[in-house]
Amino acid sequence: MLKFFSEEIDFKLPFQQKTSKWIKTVSISEGYEIGDLNYIFCSDDYLLEINKQYLDHDYYTDIITFDNSEEEGKIEGDIYVSVDRVKENAIDFGVDVETEMRRVLIHGLLHLMDYTDTSEELKAQMRAKEDECLLIY
Template sequence: MINFHVEDTDFKLQQKLKLKNWLKSVLEAEGFVLGDINYVFCSDEYLLKINVEYLDHDYLTDIITFDNSEDEELIEGDIFISIDRVVDNAKTFRVSTEHELRRVLVHGVLHLCGYLDKTDEEEKLMREKENHYLQLFL
């Protein structure tokens, strides 16, 4: 089950059911089964505290994904998304906030599927996957 939560921001998510169905279809296309995924939409400050406390990174980021999966096929995790970063990145990349939010939502799911983005090669594959699945959001 995919759950959406809000912390430290007044963000209101649109098209919840459509997003849940789309994200579930991404997992299935990647060969996984949906367990419990919690998305938490929050502020820069909220996510920075998590970044410092759990990852020892003292910088802003748009997303942090915690993989809670105990099974190779069943995907479970907590995905924290800074709405402040999403809005700023949408302006930077000249896309709608909705488009950038969907990119970040699928980015988190792809991390839970095992995709990384630390090297140039990994990042290239991650972007290709994101773009592929963004095109399937109708």
């Protein structure tokens, strides 16, 4: 079951039903089923503390994905999204906030489908996949 929450901020994802359907469509197109998948929207400071505590990183980020999957082909996890960072990145990249939010949401999903961005080549591949997914929104 796909769920959306917020922690320490007042945020509600616009077009939640459409976005939920889109996320499910992307997962099915990649051969995955959505199990328990939670998107948690939070502030920069909240996500920074998670980054420090669990990943030993002392910097802001727009997303952190925790994979809780136990069955192959079934996506389960928690995806934390900094609304502050998404808004700032939208300005930096010259896109609207909703588009940048969708990109970040799908980025987290792609991580749970074994896409990675640990090198420049893999980052480019992931960005291309994000662009492909955004076209079907």
